[in-house]
Amino acid sequence: MINRRTFQLLAAGVILGGSSFATPSRADSKTFRIAFQKGGGNLIFLKERGILESKLAPLGWSVTWTEFQAGPQLLESLNLGAADFGPVGEAPPIFAQAAGANIVYAGYEPASPKNEAIIVQKDSPIRTVADLKGKRVALNKGSNVNYLLVRALEANGLNYGDVVPAYLAPADARAAFERGSVDAWVIWDPYYAAAELSLGARTVVDGTGLAPNVSFYMASRPIAEQHSEVLKAVLSAIDEIDGWIKDNRKQFAIELASKTGLPAEVVERGVNRSELGARPIDAATLEGQQEIADTFARLELIPKAVRVTDAAWKVGQ
Incomplete structure (x- = not known):
């Protein structure tokens, strides 16, 4: 049975992948x-x-x-x-x-702040953060880019509920981004740089003035x-x-x-x-x-x- 403590860690994303660790004594x-x-x-x-x-x-x-x-x-x-x-x-x-x-x-x-950004495919009609309204956006929940998305939306008169978050780890988000099942991806380097160089991804906005990273x-x-x-x-x-x-x-x-x-x-x-x-x-x-x-x-x-x-x-x- 999962106790309250373990449930809290799972909910916070702290316990993943069935990891287990020994707890050696620090004293000696x-x-x-x-x-x-x-x-x-x-x-x-x-x-x-x-x-x-x-x-x-x-x-x-x-x-x-x-x-x-x-x-x-x-x-x-x-x-x-x-x-x-x-x-x-x-x-x-x-x-x-x-x-x-x-x-x-x-x-x-x-x-x-330039190490993270909201990106779209090179031929995407999305040009501004305001264009994200109603769109499906991939991101890693609870990560730095989660905060970047919130700040970018609020700075452009939108709320978090105005987009459809797709909570995906970077590898899964990249796959979804490539096949067009998400409209935008909020991501950090080196995944960000790789998407620019290999996919021609276009930056809508990076963290400058929004999220310190x-x-x-x-x-x-x-x-x-x-x-x-x-x-x-x-x-x-x-x-x-x-x-x-x-x-x-x-x-x-x-x-x-x-x-x-x-x-x-x-x-x-x-x-x-x-x-x-x-x-x-x-x-x-x-x-x-x-x-x-x-x-x-x-x-x-x-x-x-x-x-x-x-x-x-x-x-x-």
């Missing part, structure tokens, strides 16, 4: 366990270059790496104590917090409260690799393409739209995140309102 382990998403470029490069290992070794810590398909599963691993740290977009932490997950915001990457680094609450010096070292290592990527975007795209199987031009287009540089969480960024949480609560996309600052990393505590 000095292994920092990083969860990263499939195709997560900067962490892949950090892993290969051993930068983090060199920063944590003086603190007596080693590092392990585990790949996940998407943010919800990654946050599940943090919540269940099977990982300590990982990157996600804006929406998954809100859904997880609403479900009671024991995680905190540790850091973030700058807003990259901030990437967050989340940590389990125990690791944040007991080992803040480790988190600081981790963020410093990520910022270091981000600095290299900023100065070597084309080389990064070539190398990442060989590791992920994505075309180099897709990777390069996405990274060229990205702002980079890991930094500790701050009040201004959390205020922006609260706006998104309030919007999701208003639309009843999450089961209850949340106060984002309750999940902020309080350094030194």
Whole structure:
């Protein structure tokens, strides 16, 4: 039988795919366990270059790496104590917090609004957001692009109920978009860049001025409260690799393409739209995140309102 706790996590999209994780004790382990998403470029490069290992070794810590398909599963691993740290977009932490997950915001990457957009087929009659009224729009429910769609509609005098959402994971959404069973697709890079380059998809609007599209680094609450010096070292290592990527975007795209199987031009287009540089969480960024949480609560996309600052990393505590 599914209990209330499990049902809340399922409803929030935090438990997917029948994943199960062990919950090792933190007390007698000095292994920092990083969860990263499939195709997560900067962490892949950090892993290969051993930068983090060199920063944590003086603190007596080693590092392990585990790949996940998407943010919800990654946050599940943090919540269940099977990982300590990982990157996600804006929406998954809100859904997880609403479900009671024991995680905190540790850091973030700058807003990259051009990395997500509402797109249509190249020959679509849809030219403006207003043209979406009554149309079928594909998106990943509870994701960053869910917020972009809400903001774009409201900025153009429409409500969320004025479109017909088709809640689909990116691969399924791409298939629906290609065969014309949806009129538009709200999506992020690298799927966005791939649709532009391989399908000739046309951008109706991106996140500029509408949705910030901030990437967050989340940590389990125990690791944040007991080992803040480790988190600081981790963020410093990520910022270091981000600095290299900023100065070597084309080389990064070539190398990442060989590791992920994505075309180099897709990777390069996405990274060229990205702002980079890991930094500790701050009040201004959390205020922006609260706006998104309030919007999701208003639309009843999450089961209850949340106060984002309750999940902020309080350094030194």
